[in-house]
Amino acid sequence: MNIEKDLSIDKFNLDKEAVEHSSKLFQYSEMLTEEKKNLSDIELQLEIQSASVARQIRSGDYPGTKDLKLTEGVVKEIVSTDQTLVDLQRKIIEQKAYVAKLAAVVDAFQHRKYMIIKTIDLFLANYFTEIKPSKTNMFVDMEQLRGLASEAD
DSSP states (O other): OOHHHHHOOOTTOHHHHHHHHHHHHHHHHHHHHHHHHHHHHHHHHHHHHHHHHHHHHHHTOSTTOTTOOOOHHHHHHHHHHOHHHHHHHHHHHHHHHHHHHHHHHHHHHHHHHHHHHHHHHHHHTTTTSOOOOOHHHHHHHHHHHHHHHHHHO
16 A cells, blocks of 8 residues: 555546545544554564463472572563563564554544545635636726726826
8 A cells, every 4th residue: 555645536537536545544534543552462472471470480490490589570680581572672673663554644644534524615715716807807807996096196
């Protein structure tokens, strides 16, 4: 999907833009929901893996912890430096950034809806028509100006 293209508005095809807007918004909202679910899955995976590593440390099965009595603080430090857990935390950071980007796109689509409505209103008000002064209007305006000038004298 091309986000910039999807967010742009073709003012010469407003009927098409208005009709397609809902389906585009739904697609991005669906993507956002799916990525939020993926983020929750990764966070759950991190929680499960953290518990597993902590259990291994306490039981002495974790490399370098056999026959050691470790305080809870030391266990937490070892857990926080486990490479698998660090990789999962990086994955969470990346996923949160992607979710935030999709949330911004969905929000932009809400603004796009308003812009489509306002652009239609402008078309209905003939805002985009080119105004060309006619000769009769110019003469009437000049006559009115001359009349106003002579009244002032």
